[in-house]
Amino acid sequence: MSILVLNTLSESNDEVLDLQNQICMQSEGSEVVYTKEMKISHCIGCNYCWLKTPGICTIKDDYEIIFKKILKHGKIVFITDTKFGFVSYQTKNLIDRILPIATMYLHFVDGQMRHVPRYDVRPQMGIIYTGKAEHAYLEKWLDRVTLNFESTSIGVFALEEGRGILSCI
Amino acid sequence: MHLVIINASPRVESKSNTARIISTFVKGFEKSGNTAEIWHLSDKKQWFKAKELYEKNCNILFAIPLYVECVPGIMLEFLETLQPKKEFGTKMSFILQGGFAEASQLRCGEEYLEILPSYFNCEYNGTLIKGDNFAPAWLPDKIANKFVSNYEQMGRIFAVKGTFSKEEVNKFAAPEYFSEKEIRKHKRIGGKIQKLIFRYISRKNGCRKPLDDKPYSVE
Numbered sequence: 127m128s129i130l131v132l133n134t135l136s137e138s139n140d141e142v143l144d145l146q147n148q149i150c151m152q153s154e155g156s157e158v159v160y161t162k163e164m165k166i167s168h169c170i171g172c173n174y175c176w177l178k179t180p181g182i183c184t185i186k187d188d189y190e191i192i193f194k195k196i197l198k199h200g201k202i203v204f205i206t207d208t209k210f211g212f213v214s215y216q217t218k219n220l221i222d223r224i225l226p227i228a229t230m231y232l233h234f235v236d237g238q239m240r241h242v243p244r245y246d247v248r249p250q251m252g253i254i255y256t257g258k259a260e261h262a263y264l265e266k267w268l269d270r271v272t273l274n275f276e277s278t279s280i281g282v283f284a285l286e287e288g289r290g291i292l293s294c295i
Numbered sequence: 296m297h298l299v300i301i302n303a304s305p306r307v308e309s310k311s312n313t314a315r316i317i318s319t320f321v322k323g324f325e326k327s328g329n330t331a332e333i334w335h336l337s338d339k340k341q342w343f344k345a346k347e348l349y350e351k352n353c354n355i356l357f358a359i360p361l362y363v364e365c366v367p368g369i370m371l372e373f374l375e376t377l378q379p380k381k382e383f384g385t386k387m388s389f390i391l392q393g394g395f396a397e398a399s400q401l402r403c404g405e406e407y408l409e410i411l412p413s414y415f416n417c418e419y420n421g422t423l424i425k426g427d428n429f430a431p432a433w434l435p436d437k438i439a440n441k442f443v444s445n446y447e448q449m450g451r452i453f454a455v456k457g458t459f460s461k462e463e464v465n466k467f468a469a470p471e472y473f474s475e476k477e478i479r480k481h482k483r484i485g486g487k488i489q490k491l492i493f494r495y496i497s498r499k500n501g502c503r504k505p506l507d508d509k510p511y512s513v514e
Contacts, residue, residue, distance in 0.1 A: 168368040170337075171306040171360060177433075177497045180508040197513045210414040212407065215371035222362045229507045230493050233486065234478050239395050245513050260410055270364040270403045 127200030128155035129295060130249075132192065134206050134216040135256065136162060142205060145254065145288045149203055152295055159195065161216060164188040168215070169222035176230035181244055189223050196224065196249055201280060201295055203252045211260035212267075213253065227275060235276065243276055252280030252295065254288045296457065298324065298331040299348045303359040303370035308335050312431045312443075316392055317358045319443045323450025336373050346376050353385045355417070357408075360428075361393035364403045366411075379416040386420035387412040388459060390446075394429030398468035401426060421459030423449055424468045433496050 131146050138146075138160070150156040165187045174184040183189060196202060206217040213221075227249075228241035251272050253264060261282065268279040280294050300321070304313040314335065321331045334345040349355055359366050389408045393401050401424040412419045425446075431439035449467060453459060465471075473481070497506055 219368035
């Protein structure tokens with residue numbers, strides 16, 4: 127299963143570049159996308175991807191490139207700055223915009239309501255962050271995020287301990 | 296009390312469920328002589344004023360739609376424009392609303408909001424959570440207003456107590472989970488009715504594709 131590394135950092139140092147390479151070496155066909163120079167809006171919450179143009183985001187920007195890659199790779203690793211203990215808004219925008227991967231239809235999974243997935247893919251997700259984070263909260267949040275897409279978390283790692291992700295993917 | 300309310304929904308005001316909730320909440324809040332003003336982050340021209348009012352006021356309320364288990368990206372971007380308060384004492388309150396009906400779906404977002412004020416040297420002043428708020432934007436005004444009418448009472452209570460108490464919020468946000476009986480009922484009939492409603496809404500909005508269409512290929 128190939129890995130998509132989404133690097134939203136404002137600056138990538140040697141440590142980041144080295145870790146990215148090692149992640150990509152884990153699986154053939156893996157790739158890194160730097161989103162810093164890409165034009166990616168926040169989700170505007172129009173719900174058109176569910177109710178008007180099923181599966182297609184109404185915002186025409188560079189996110190479509192990323193969305194297609196998300197469908198192609200089985201695993202996604204976000205490399206992100208942190209703000210207020212959480213991921214940066216650039217990273218949150220990438221995750222908010224993933225909604226077309228699910229349909230409007232609802233069903234119950236383990237006693238909670240979930241959206242029925244649109245595709246057969248269930249991308250696993252991991253986070254590597256720089257700066258200070260509410261680490262325990264981020265782990266819990268990523269568990270919940272992936273639960274929504276009927277997937278699982280690869281884990282959350284501070285950059286200094288980023289090599290830990292290699293044994294999880 | 297004067298309350299500065301910041302609507303963190305990225306959806307335009309006229310279609311924002313959060314905006315509708317805020318207006319109803321404010322009706323109740325202002326009954327006892329309090330005042331409130333509302334600013335919308337969906338309109339970037341309002342960011343400067345919202346920032347300025349955050350700096351000058353000590354009662355701030357963010358009203359937020361839950362986006363993938365936490366606050367939407369647009370709110371995080373706005374927060375980057377704010378500085379921590381020099382003096383402690385500003386109260387930061389929250390209204391967090393979502394589409395799924397169970398309160399348990401909002402708990403992860405609520406947990407982050409409990410942490411967030413500390414990054415701005417502000418005091419956490421409670422979060423009013425509630426789900427089942429997906430429909431109003433797609434309904435005629437009269438029915439949509441009924442959906443959110445119970446927020447008026449919560450506005451009244453907030454005016455009197457000055458905070459959201461956990462006990463009252465939990466009552467307001469119930470059910471935490473659906474019972475097994477309710478889940479069985481949904482599987483039997485509720486899900487089918489929901490599908491018909493979604494299809495009706497989509498057709499009305501000009502959609503001719505099935506809602507589970509797969510426009511992109513998966514390798």
